[in-house]
Amino acid sequence: MVARAYLDHASTSPLRPAALEAMLPFLREHHADPGRLHAEGKVTRVALEEAREQVAALLGAGAREVVFTASGTEAINAAVFGAVATADHPHIVTTAVEHSAVLDACERSPADVTVVGVDEIGRFDPDEVVAAVRDDTTLVSVQLANHEVGTIQPAGEVAAACRERASLVHVDACMAAGHVPVDFRALDADFCSVSAHKFGGPKGAGALLVRRGVRVAPLIVGGAQERARRGGLENVAAMVGFGAACAALAGEELAGEATTARALVERAAEGVARVPGVQRYGDPVGAVPHLLCIGVEGIEAEPVLLGLDQHGVAVHSGSACSSEILEPSPILAAMGVDAEHSLRVSVGWNSTSADIDLFVDAFPKVVERLRALRTG
């Protein structure tokens, strides 16, 4: 079997062994509804609340501020739709480089939406965002880090400036959480959405942090779970895995993993820089540590991706959320980049130097071959 290098952690990471180990008893044995009065229900109730504490601890939130969801996407939808649900004429301010979950939810909501642009490294200007806030603005939704180019955003400055205003603030931290410190209290936002599988927690687990005292209409109704903020049986095993993934990053662990990730990414960056006509997108310094986003002059991203796959290297092309739609990247367009798609190389908790070696070895061969085909 050919060696493979999985370098698409920014799409989704494998489950950390510690998370799986924590989940197994809840898949095998402790399965009861945590809302029940019987002993079986008490076991899962205690586990669920412990997981909530672990998630809250990593993210600088109070445990009661954590509303568990089935995904980051659900958390984002809950924030956007929930925030505007009771407004008569809602207005949302957001940016051009948000994830499609944010932009699609804004578009589907009844709100009037103002979209603020970004500079050439994909960063929005907090003053520009705040300047777009009107007296009747219901929600400001900004990301903490970009999902395609990795640029870390001044979301905290936006939240701080909006404290004086009537508007609620949602920070999409799905790309940031688990890779850079996220401190909900310091961020001072009303909502913050996170996804577990982006940093080694299970799929099917996310959270919307809701600032104490902020009331929001639930997206999914039908039970008093999550303190009446999200209906439906709690997926205790998934939340226990989410909690364990957060616990694995407690103390110095997050910084340690980030240092390793950055070193791997910089080695990948050095490798691709030896190929002529490769451009790096985003801010190489003020970015999440685990992601390298590049363009190859004169060559579309998809054939590079497929060529790398044949060499055993899995990366992702751009920001598209499904292989069925490879539409031009709105992120690159907002940055003014003259390319439709980028190549995103991303590492995670179990990435190794060998993965980068495989990529750095394969990349020039793939590009050379495609260039030869093109000119030949």
Added chain:
Amino acid sequence: MVARAYLDHASTSPLRPAALEAMLPFLREHHADPGRLHAEGKVTRVALEEAREQVAALLGAGAREVVFTASGTEAINAAVFGAVATADHPHIVTTAVEHSAVLDACERSPADVTVVGVDEIGRFDPDEVVAAVRDDTTLVSVQLANHEVGTIQPAGEVAAACRERASLVHVDACMAAGHVPVDFRALDADFCSVSAHKFGGPKGAGALLVRRGVRVAPLIVGGAQERARRGGLENVAAMVGFGAACAALAGEELAGEATTARALVERAAEGVARVPGVQRYGDPVGAVPHLLCIGVEGIEAEPVLLGLDQHGVAVHSGSACSSEILEPSPILAAMGVDAEHSLRVSVGWNSTSADIDLFVDAFPKVVERLRALRTG
């Protein structure tokens, strides 16, 4: 350790070993986004579509009619909110004994809602439901089986009658699927919601069946997953487990498990009938096979539940979805029963005669003790 009998399968069942076995490779190894173009993504894409075929096969649906969700509750919300999303003045017809996911979604929707009552065994009259349908009715939402008393409903008759009308029909089959045959094609409804964990699939997995050709606005947006009907990364491991649980019921297996369940439930019914003042609720014949719902004259359900728990028997009280809200049962009220709560004893795929023995032994002792306390 004291032996325990878990008789709360109607709340949630433990995961079938076959489902867990099917899931483990997707928790341990195959973790990639099924929407990606790389080899890792292809593995999960193939698995996801195989799971979809398995779910479709059990439920008599086409694979493309299956929209995976994270829960039955999410599926119900998607049906109700999706059906009314584009109507100017939506009108919904539903019944008084629906799950709170249906009733709460109807209430939260912008629709005008007509609620049809039931008879003393909890069954609605299909003619009465159809008579409530107006020319401008957007959605008729009825259950296939009641979640508290188990009564099987004439949902198919409602769907058939509504075929002539403009209204969409949603059938909530969360309590029925996996316990009685559900045939989406024969049912002839537009939507049908199911939950995996009610019959030994994993938590975090559900499906909304959407009749071919019916368009519905998604509840959760932000990606083209599920053929643009539900945004967010697919939880492949959970859907594989859901598929495996469905496959475990293929052929004669569902009927076999139902026969066993009915025998266990009837033994439990005979046991409780020996205690004076015990009343059985619902239709003992036309009901899901795995559920016994009773009342004990002069005694509230909660102390019985707690007493049984001390004897090692886990059952559930009524229809409340959370221990924090033990409100009077709207199901019993709709049936005209003079009691606030029922006791629900429910079996599942791994229930045994020993579980029933434990219950039948403990029940008279608990009731006697409570009656002695009351009169003493």
